[in-house]
Amino acid sequence: MAPGTRRTITGFSNPTVKALRSLRDKKHRKREGRFLTEGLRLLTDARECGRLPETLVMATGREPHPLLDALEADVLSAGGEVIETGSEILAKITGKDNPQAVAGVFAEFDTSLDALDRSVSPIWLVAQALRDPGNLGTMLRTGDAVGAGGLILIDDCADPFSVEAVRASMGAVFTQAIAQARWDDFIAWLRRGKGQLVAASLRDAVPYRGAPYAAPCFILVGNESRGLPEEYEAACDLRVTMPMRGRADSLNAAVASAVLAYEVLACLERYPG
The missing domain is CATH 3.30.1330.30 (Ribosomal protein L30/S12)
Known part of the structure; x- marks a missing residue:
């Protein structure tokens, strides 16, 4: 060289x-x-x-x-x-x-779904139509903290390689795999192998604490203002709900992913396999 x-x-x-x-x-x-x-x-x-x-x-x-x-x-x-x-x-x-x-x-890194190896981690984060680069960077940072395999960005998300997202990731843009795909392509890829798709929802949901999580678990969050489309929630294997004790009716998307990720981590550590 x-x-x-x-x-x-x-x-x-x-x-x-x-x-x-x-x-x-x-x-x-x-x-x-x-x-x-x-x-x-x-x-x-x-x-x-x-x-x-x-x-x-x-x-x-x-x-x-x-x-x-x-x-x-x-x-x-x-x-x-x-x-x-x-x-x-x-x-x-x-x-x-x-x-x-x-x-x-x-x-820039290869962000195709085919570049991912779902077996490298029991936890993956998935974001649909996430628009805020700060939230995107925070999700990368959360993924690094819980040992996730990476972050999969669905549909039209903020650019993971923007200066703002890279800065918010605190270096996790280099430790986490990143993939970008449309919803139909992601679902087709996910169903070709093992993987449980989990989303926070109010539709036919169970409490997020102690829910039956299974590895590899793909934690899905939606757009900051609109949440997930109904058909996306319907495609999930598990829908969970988190209690809202105050006046707020929802959590920030990046915060919700962190809460769920740590609960999934704890569950999978208690009941491996």
């Missing part, structure tokens, strides 16, 4: 600056098949998961750090590019007034 390259950018009008900045826009991310990540912690998480940025952008005058040195060395060894630039240009690239001292560009 050829060694990586290093260069310095000093001008705001440099084509590379424009190209990197464009990755904040979904259209350009999809066209290029790449996404932007900011911050040493997220980049270190990626490195520890075996994923290195193709391009590493570092601010001149940054404070030295051994993790950044290790990251830089690995990127160069893997044939990547290291760019040094001023903090003002880095702010233009990331869209933040006070950017962190480092950002990276990664190739």
